[in-house]
Amino acid sequence: MTEPTLFELSSPGRRGVRFPEPDVPKSALPEGFVRKELPLPELTEVDVVRHFVHLSQKNYAVDYGIYPLGSCTMKYNPKINEDMARLPGFALAHPLQPIDTVQGSLALMYELQELLKEITGMGAVSLQPAAGAHGELTGVLIIRAYHKSRGDTKRTKILIPDSAHGTNPASSAMSGYEVVQLPSDKRGNVDLEALKAACDETVAGLMLTNPNTLGLFEENVLEVTRVVHEAGGLVYGDGANLNALLGIARPGDMGFDILHLNLHKTFSTPHGGGGPGSGPVAVIEPLAEFLPGPIVTILEEGSDEVPPLYGFKMPSRSIGRVKAFHGHFGVMVRAYTYIMMHGAEGLRKVAEHAVLNANYLLARLRHVYKVPYDRICKHEFVTEGIWDDAPEIHALDVAKRLIDYDFHPPTNYFPLIVREALMIEPTETESKQTLDKFADAMIKIAEEAHTQPELLKSAPHNTPVGRLDEVKAAKELVLCCWFPERERQPA
Amino acid sequence: MFLPHTDSERSEMLKTIGVSSIDDLFQDVPEKVRYPTLNLPPALTEMEVSAQLQQMALANETTQDLACFLGAGAYNHYIPAAVDHILRRNEFYTAYTPYQPEVSQGMLQAIFEYQSLMCALTGMEVSNASHYDGATATAEAGIMAYHTFRGKRTRFVLSPGIHPQYRQVFRTYMSGYENLEIVGDEVEDNPMNYLERLGGLVNSNTALVIVQYPDFFGQIHDFAPLAEKVHQAGGLLCVVVNPIALGLLKPPGEFGADIVVGDGQPLGIPLSFGGPYLGIFTTRKEYVRRIAGRLVGETVDTQGRRGYVLTLTAREQHIRREKATSNICTNQGLMALAATVYLALVGKEGLRQVAELCYHKAHYAAQRIAEIPGYRVLNTQPFFHEFVVQCPKPVAEINEYLLDYGILGGYDLGQDYTALTNHMLIAVTEMNSREEIETLVEYLKEFAHD
Numbered sequence A: 001m002t003e004p005t006l007f008e009l010s011s012p013g014r015r016g017v018r019f020p021e022p023d024v025p026k027s028a029l030p031e032g033f034v035r036k037e038l039p040l041p042e043l044t045e046v047d048v049v050r051h052f053v054h055l056s057q058k059n060y061a062v063d064y065g066i067y068p069l070g071s072c073t074m075k076y077n078p079k080i081n082e083d084m085a086r087l088p089g090f091a092l093a094h095p096l097q098p099i100d101t102v103q104g105s106l107a108l109m110y111e112l113q114e115l116l117k118e119i120t121g122m123g124a125v126s127l128q129p130a131a132g133a134h135g136e137l138t139g140v141l142i143i144r145a146y147h148k149s150r151g152d153t154k155r156t157k158i159l160i161p162d163s164a165h166g167t168n169p170a171s172s173a174m175s176g177y178e179v180v181q182l183p184s185d186k187r188g189n190v191d192l193e194a195l196k197a198a199c200d201e202t203v204a205g206l207m208l209t210n211p212n213t214l215g216l217f218e219e220n221v222l223e224v225t226r227v228v229h230e231a232g233g234l235v236y237g238d239g240a241n242l243n244a245l246l247g248i249a250r251p252g253d254m255g256f257d258i259l260h261l262n263l264h265k266t267f268s269t270p271h272g273g274g275g276p277g278s279g280p281v282a283v284i285e286p287l288a289e290f291l292p293g294p295i296v297t298i299l300e301e302g303s304d305e306v307p308p309l310y311g312f313k314m315p316s317r318s319i320g321r322v323k324a325f326h327g328h329f330g331v332m333v334r335a336y337t338y339i340m341m342h343g344a345e346g347l348r349k350v351a352e353h354a355v356l357n358a359n360y361l362l363a364r365l366r367h368v369y370k371v372p373y374d375r376i377c378k379h380e381f382v383t384e385g386i387w388d389d390a391p392e393i394h395a396l397d398v399a400k401r402l403i404d405y406d407f408h409p410p411t412n413y414f415p416l417i418v419r420e421a422l423m424i425e426p427t428e429t430e431s432k433q434t435l436d437k438f439a440d441a442m443i444k445i446a447e448e449a450h451t452q453p454e455l456l457k458s459a460p461h462n463t464p465v466g467r468l469d470e471v472k473a474a475k476e477l478v479l480c481c482w483f484p485e486r487e488r489q490p491a
Numbered sequence B: 001m002f003l004p005h006t007d008s009e010r011s012e013m014l015k016t017i018g019v020s021s022i023d024d025l026f027q028d029v030p031e032k033v034r035y036p037t038l039n040l041p042p043a044l045t046e047m048e049v050s051a052q053l054q055q056m057a058l059a060n061e062t063t064q065d066l067a068c069f070l071g072a073g074a075y076n077h078y079i080p081a082a083v084d085h086i087l088r089r090n091e092f093y094t095a096y097t098p099y100q101p102e103v104s105q106g107m108l109q110a111i112f113e114y115q116s117l118m119c120a121l122t123g124m125e126v127s128n129a130s131h132y133d134g135a136t137a138t139a140e141a142g143i144m145a146y147h148t149f150r151g152k153r154t155r156f157v158l159s160p161g162i163h164p165q166y167r168q169v170f171r172t173y174m175s176g177y178e179n180l181e182i183v184g185d186e187v188e189d190n191p192m193n194y195l196e197r198l199g200g201l202v203n204s205n206t207a208l209v210i211v212q213y214p215d216f217f218g219q220i221h222d223f224a225p226l227a228e229k230v231h232q233a234g235g236l237l238c239v240v241v242n243p244i245a246l247g248l249l250k251p252p253g254e255f256g257a258d259i260v261v262g263d264g265q266p267l268g269i270p271l272s273f274g275g276p277y278l279g280i281f282t283t284r285k286e287y288v289r290r291i292a293g294r295l296v297g298e299t300v301d302t303q304g305r306r307g308y309v310l311t312l313t314a315r316e317q318h319i320r321r322e323k324a325t326s327n328i329c330t331n332q333g334l335m336a337l338a339a340t341v342y343l344a345l346v347g348k349e350g351l352r353q354v355a356e357l358c359y360h361k362a363h364y365a366a367q368r369i370a371e372i373p374g375y376r377v378l379n380t381q382p383f384f385h386e387f388v389v390q391c392p393k394p395v396a397e398i399n400e401y402l403l404d405y406g407i408l409g410g411y412d413l414g415q416d417y418t419a420l421t422n423h424m425l426i427a428v429t430e431m432n433s434r435e436e437i438e439t440l441v442e443y444l445k446e447f448a449h450d
């Protein structure tokens, strides 16, 4: 059923919330500045609540079922995280309060920095970046600041493997770098010869995702980072896939100089239908002075009786602020809660089971879906969603048909180096029963692709809407339901 | 903790994979870095972690315990109960970005409604699905303007009345572009009086002029003449707004803004020590292909039913890579939902009422403070819900004193503007009762005498 928009539901004169009358004398409103029209909807609280509940029922979510979106780490989001972030002491603190009134928040941020340092093997952390891509921008600007501080101005290029996420080249370009794409070799690793050939005194650094977006561990990682360092470059780590490495290997031990983490992937904070995330950036000790700030630090050491005094400090050669205030504190509380509930052993189990689950699914599917880079994977793997003997079927059709089986589809068409890619990341929180059901559905769909392709072509069949006309959307560009010159059709 | 497998299931799975142990799955990790010892605190149960975090939260004093007169970009407003009840719907908060529209119509329609509400509020034609916060939205306006002129216009004029942190973020974001001239906000004698000077800085090399409305000092300026000047010079005007103020004030779309940005935190988002908040970004239709981030558009499905999809994705990083309009991927989806629910609940009348309450209470507070010997209110322009007070002593000292009486004092402007040493920026919202205002006045008075 089509749900009307807020504007269509609106009835003049309705009110959702009321506010008290002013308890002070009124002042004259600023002449010439008062707006004449405020075209907002008018609804009761019941209207509003029902509307959004109706909308919510049209969403698939982790709390409904497996959400195997590769690269997104859609693990279960523990409920306690939500309650902790909403504790009034955290949720109602103003970011600019005097530091002695917010020692609880500062302690949490400080401890989270320390935990992330230990987990990644890096020397310093800034919690300011808001998401993964924001962390990348931060990291590449640090690369820039580092070379500049050494008077090394020849370095104009960032190397990026062809399997990388789109944010990597976009972040490099935003930081003023030319992007040089590196090919992958037959095993899905960075092509070492190509890397060596590309590494010269014009290379500022390499952005590397490990495990990479094929879900494969970069087998030559130590060699790769060494080659880049020898050429005078820095190695940036896209930590989107850190879930596979918790307690298994630390980026800091593998030669990464800068790394962003996605708290909204690895550390179980919810994705919120698109955000918010949190993308802390960790660096090796010598780069600490370039981090964005201010950063939480201990101003006065504590003792057995008195806790330390926490405060802020701007790194000496900081690239500057990348965000107002201190970053996504509410997301940090959730990630901190999660880490504290796991400890070292728990985190390693997370990675082990994320990898176990992915390999199990891979083992069950590799006979029916072509896996172009087929070896033991880490937390995810990528198959093709196309068969030579079912030419009209594409990855998109497989994805849509999965919806008929009540599953959220995997990521498709990324990474770009696999044709018609289906990128599957089950995460550690899925049970064997769920994985089996998902694998059964995938196998059934592969069969249908050959026997009843129209079933895939016309999927999904039971959703509130079927496949949508994206060309029409892009051509007509109706981006707003309230639009003065536009006469709308009733719902 | 959240791992479901039993031992027998695990062995079955390993058997299917064809390995004998979990360790076999990690043979590709170089041995010398494999299995580091992590020195982390021992795992806590939910009961223990809950107790620990409550303890930490209690170490904070917050706007719940204190009468809050602190604003400066983050504001203490009433959040109707229904907002969080909607945000806690698992179907919203545990979903990913709506890449599969058939199973994401809920989020897509909510974002479409958000875009509509932002257009209504700002008087603009197109809104994106959000940026990280007001500061990064402002910086993205700079990047959009830079590309609009293909890098040929290199002057960016910033008002000193823009939030200082936004200006810092702007500079960081633009630091990758060589040879830009970022001017206008140089520290000077009278930072509150800048309008004329800004106009004088606009030339044919100007890509973008950014002003704030109401500005960081609370002032409401008429930017129409500046807009005209900027347009005559062929540049763009970006206005940083407070969305609550737009419940009362003329929207920037009416006075010539090309881009409107701001932070949506006042629209139903808790202070939460600075985030997550909501970056608002709206513009005119002609710039829609230059906008950063996600856009939701209306369309129909195969049966002609109305539906929503992410559209114009060819601007974005996952398609365009290094040629994308921005690198943004994850945005502030849930916070955009919060603003949507908030605006739906307060509606046309309610938003105006909140804005007027802020306005009247702030003006009352300003009048009362202006009466105290030793204090002076500097605002001569109309202002919204913040104003600048010249104080007889350092602001930090006053605030420390006020804190003893349960008052969270205003922002110390001397941190950012040397000319405003000993000046406090006071914010008043609908949350401040008359009694709180009188208490503030009383202790400001008392402190001046001490």
Ligand SMILES: Cc1ncc(COP(=O)(O)O)c(C=O)c1O
Binding pocket: A071, A072, A131, A132, A133, A134, A165, A167, A168, A209, A213, A238, A240, A241, A262, A277, A279, B328, B329, B330
């Ligand atoms: C490999 C990889 N890198 C970077 C990103 C960008 O992270 P975010 O969406 O948090 O900006 C993603 C997320 O989609 C990713 O999968």
